[in-house]
Amino acid sequence: MRMAQTLGVRFSYTEDGAFALDGVSISVERGEFVAVIGRNGSGKSTMARHLNALLRPTAGTVLIEGRDTADDAETWEIRRAAGMVFQNPDNQLVATIVEDDAAFGPENLGVPPEEIRARVDKALADVGMTEHAKSAPHRLSGGQKQRVAIAGVLAMKPDCVILDEPTAMLDPVGREDVMATAERLNRDDGITIILITHDMDEAARAGRVIVMDSGRVVMDAPPREVFSRADELARYGLGVPQAAECAQALRALGFEADPGILGGAELAEAVSKLRGSGSLDADRDNQSDI
Amino acid sequence: MPIETINLTYKYNPGAAFEKTAVRGVSLTIPDGAYIGLVGRTGSGKSTLIQHFNGLLKPTEGRVLLDGEDIGSDKKRLRDARRRVGLVFQYPEQQLFEITVEKDAAFGPSNMGLSAEEAIGRARESLRLVGVPDELFGRSPFDLSGGQKRRVAIAGVLAMRPGVLVLDEPTAGLDPESRAAILGNIAETRRRLGITVVLVSHSMEDVAEHAEEVIVMSAGTVLTRGAPADVFAREDELRAAGLAPPLMVSVARELNRRGFSIPRGVFSPREMAEHISKELRDCLKT
Numbered sequence: 001m002r003m004a005q006t007l008g009v010r011f012s013y014t015e016d017g018a019f020a021l022d023g024v025s026i027s028v029e030r031g032e033f034v035a036v037i038g039r040n041g042s043g044k045s046t047m048a049r050h051l052n053a054l055l056r057p058t059a060g061t062v063l064i065e066g067r068d069t070a071d072d073a074e075t076w077e078i079r080r081a082a083g084m085v086f087q088n089p090d091n092q093l094v095a096t097i098v099e100d101d102a103a104f105g106p107e108n109l110g111v112p113p114e115e116i117r118a119r120v121d122k123a124l125a126d127v128g129m130t131e132h133a134k135s136a137p138h139r140l141s142g143g144q145k146q147r148v149a150i151a152g153v154l155a156m157k158p159d160c161v162i163l164d165e166p167t168a169m170l171d172p173v174g175r176e177d178v179m180a181t182a183e184r185l186n187r188d189d190g191i192t193i194i195l196i197t198h199d200m201d202e203a204a205r206a207g208r209v210i211v212m213d214s215g216r217v218v219m220d221a222p223p224r225e226v227f228s229r230a231d232e233l234a235r236y237g238l239g240v241p242q243a244a245e246c247a248q249a250l251r252a253l254g255f256e257a258d259p260g261i262l263g264g265a266e267l268a269e270a271v272s273k274l275r276g277s278g279s280l281d282a283d284r285d286n287q288s289d290i
Numbered sequence: 291m292p293i294e295t296i297n298l299t300y301k302y303n304p305g306a307a308f309e310k311t312a313v314r315g316v317s318l319t320i321p322d323g324a325y326i327g328l329v330g331r332t333g334s335g336k337s338t339l340i341q342h343f344n345g346l347l348k349p350t351e352g353r354v355l356l357d358g359e360d361i362g363s364d365k366k367r368l369r370d371a372r373r374r375v376g377l378v379f380q381y382p383e384q385q386l387f388e389i390t391v392e393k394d395a396a397f398g399p400s401n402m403g404l405s406a407e408e409a410i411g412r413a414r415e416s417l418r419l420v421g422v423p424d425e426l427f428g429r430s431p432f433d434l435s436g437g438q439k440r441r442v443a444i445a446g447v448l449a450m451r452p453g454v455l456v457l458d459e460p461t462a463g464l465d466p467e468s469r470a471a472i473l474g475n476i477a478e479t480r481r482r483l484g485i486t487v488v489l490v491s492h493s494m495e496d497v498a499e500h501a502e503e504v505i506v507m508s509a510g511t512v513l514t515r516g517a518p519a520d521v522f523a524r525e526d527e528l529r530a531a532g533l534a535p536p537l538m539v540s541v542a543r544e545l546n547r548r549g550f551s552i553p554r555g556v557f558s559p560r561e562m563a564e565h566i567s568k569e570l571r572d573c574l575k576t
Contacts, residue, residue, distance in 0.1 A: 039465040039468070040435055040463075040465050041435050141332055141333060142332050165463065170332070171332045171492045172494070172534050173331060173532040201537075237465050237466065238466050242536075242559045243537065246538070246560070246563050252563075253563060255570065264537050264540050264541045265544065274570055275569075
């Protein structure tokens with residue numbers, strides 16, 4: 001089933017200004033893990049805000065599980081289905097105790113108390129925060145706060161979680177916490193994940209990468225394919241994961257390295273194989289340069 | 291203009307139920323002209339420590355010396371420290387407020403008592419230094435891109451002509467191109483003005499590429515410091531502090547386990563590719 005679809009979406013923040021989104025048509029299936037990358041101002045966050053009806057298109061249509069975000073009557077169901085987590089962990093927690101924060105959404109929906117209890121317990125367990133249920137959010141680390149924010153979304157029983165640069169303000173451990181949580185929700189519970197990020201290594205962990213530039217979708221493919229096109233990405237102000245950069249540099253030096261290599265272990269493996277096979281035949285002319 | 295902390299301890303809410311020791315007994319020197327990378331988990335005390343460098347926070351115990359003089363000894367020294375040690379906070383563009391880019395960058399120097407003309411002169415000089423094009427000087431800072439806004443905020447601090455520039459996560463939330471450009475601007479500024487730079491960052495890759503020395507903080511203390519090649523080679527220690535070395539360090543370890551001999555201190559993917567290439571070709575010759 002189709003989780004989200006945008007059809008020729010254009011959006012302008014001002015009456016006569018430039019279009020922040022300039023004809024975006026994408027489709028996300030249920031259960032996908034999609035990363036959206038693009039330089040500052042490319043329209044990533046604007047697009048994300050259309051997916052749970054925080055913004056509505058100036059032209060075109062956004063459908064969440066078939067519901068039109070332009071229809072006021074659908075807004076609450078759309079926000080339940082597609083929950084959003086933002087960049088700053090300090091700006092989105094509202095309660096003084098972790099479990100109250102996670103309960104905030106379903107309480108607003110009028111869910112019965114015993115059902116809320118069950119949902120909150122499950123949501124906190126899903127993000128690994130059960131032992132902090134009675135803690136004050138301000139005493140948590142950044143990564144823990146983001147996991148509580150995700151739990152708040154999960155308590156709404158969403159089908160999709162949209163994460164808008166959730167790791168930008170976190171340290172390496174906090175980042176890994178949030179990424180691992182998103183991957184687990186996707187894998188174990190089939191929740192669709194849409195991750196907006198500036199971190200190419202994070203994007204490489206998705207099943208599909210959408211690249212935006214000037215309000216348009218300019219690439220949409222699996223990470224191996226997207227990140228093997230380093231020159232094109234550079235034109236959009238983007239890079240490639242470090243391992244891919246190394247593999248591509250090896251290619252330029254004349255070795256048969258797969259440009260779609262994404263991780264460190266994979267890179268080390270590929271390099272060992274190169275030595276094993278002695279396959280230096282890719283481009284012997286380059287030897288004189290070294 | 292070295293900065294020295296002697297037995298510096300800082301407690302939030304001292305004596306209260308929520309007392310929290312953020313920095314404990316830190317003695318360190320930031321030598322003149324250094325480029326220091328300051329790393330550590332959230333809550334390890336980095337931000338608290340750097341706010342002592344220009345007297346924004348007063349030590350609960352211990353002292354901070356600038357050029358050998360205690361900055362807390364009198365008001366004049368404190369004012370002096372505020373000017374000579376420039377602090378760029380996280381997301382500094384949130385503090386832009388003036389109607390034009392150049393007026394915003396001139397705010398610091400005019401506050402120091404310089405004439406409007408002098409202040410604008412310094413603002414322009416600093417804006418150029420960090421790569422803000424002249425045609426943006428008269429624009430509203432709010433119309434600029436994220437990367438440009440951040441440059442304006444950094445220029446505002448540089449316009450005070452500090453001898454030490456301390457930046458707290460200057461590239462957070464920026465795209466790869468803007469990140470590289472801003473770090474390049476900072477390196478260029480340091481080269482041209484000979485200033486000391488302290489870079490607080492969660493990106494070990496950025497620190498490895500730019501810093502000449504790394505200070506690792508953990509639980510309010512300095513865990514270790516040294517050249518990037520040495521510090522980042524101590525993987526277990528780093529992981530215990532909640533950090534991970536740059537990816538290429540892990541790649542080197544994995545390759546060396548399989549019989550390669552990649553030297554320490556190879557952090558950039560391109561440099562790694564050159565080492566691998568050399569070893570593969572040597573191996574083929576024999």
